[in-house]
Amino acid sequence: MIDYWSHLFADIDWQFTRADAIALGLLLLWLKLIWPAEDIKSLLADRSQQSRLLLILVGINGLWLLNASIMPGLDAHFLGLVTCMLMFGWRLSCVALLLPVAFFSLLLFKQPAAMGAYALFGVCLPLGLSFAFYSWTYHKLPRNLFVFIFCGAFINAGLSMVTHELGWALWLLLATDYDWPTLVDNYLLLIPLLGFPEALLNGMAVTLLVVYRPLWLYDYSDRAYFWRQ
Numbered sequence: 001m002i003d004y005w006s007h008l009f010a011d012i013d014w015q016f017t018r019a020d021a022i023a024l025g026l027l028l029l030w031l032k033l034i035w036p037a038e039d040i041k042s043l044l045a046d047r048s049q050q051s052r053l054l055l056i057l058v059g060i061n062g063l064w065l066l067n068a069s070i071m072p073g074l075d076a077h078f079l080g081l082v083t084c085m086l087m088f089g090w091r092l093s094c095v096a097l098l099l100p101v102a103f104f105s106l107l108l109f110k111q112p113a114a115m116g117a118y119a120l121f122g123v124c125l126p127l128g129l130s131f132a133f134y135s136w137t138y139h140k141l142p143r144n145l146f147v148f149i150f151c152g153a154f155i156n157a158g159l160s161m162v163t164h165e166l167g168w169a170l171w172l173l174l175a176t177d178y179d180w181p182t183l184v185d186n187y188l189l190l191i192p193l194l195g196f197p198e199a200l201l202n203g204m205a206v207t208l209l210v211v212y213r214p215l216w217l218y219d220y221s222d223r224a225y226f227w228r229q
Contacts, residue, residue: 079164094123161198
């Protein structure tokens, strides 16, 4: 067991570049701007919510372990971001998902210094845009269960995968030696292959939550989706 962990940590690249420092600074600024003080206060006062958050983080860690490393820095895996957002809100999700980001950066990505960039461009950016799309569907489209599941979860999750890969590819283009054709041919080409399964996975999860555990969803209400207006 000791040899296993020694070998695991021996392969980790501890180099910290200026680009990594800039990304970490931007991440800290972002977290300061969106810090979910009320959500964290509510979380600390509710043990059942803490258990649910731990459960979803373990599940997301498991999803990210199903990772395909194509080239150094080019890793493809399912996300589960939209389900987490619909359960805990996008602000708290940005903070809570730092835990799987740290785990992924250290033990799979093997570049701890990349945690700031991966959290910012691979998680927080998709979450912010997913929340914006969800808010648009809530205010502009009819309020019925189909819209909530299909637009708020299914389509939104597919878009989160697109945003995740585009954001991370943009970071790699700016901060590494990868050129755009390499990123397109080896990474962005996977968007259609990952987008639909990601949408299906989150759509199914949210459907089960609506049916069996609607109170676990952050702002879902039968009054809004079933009662006559």
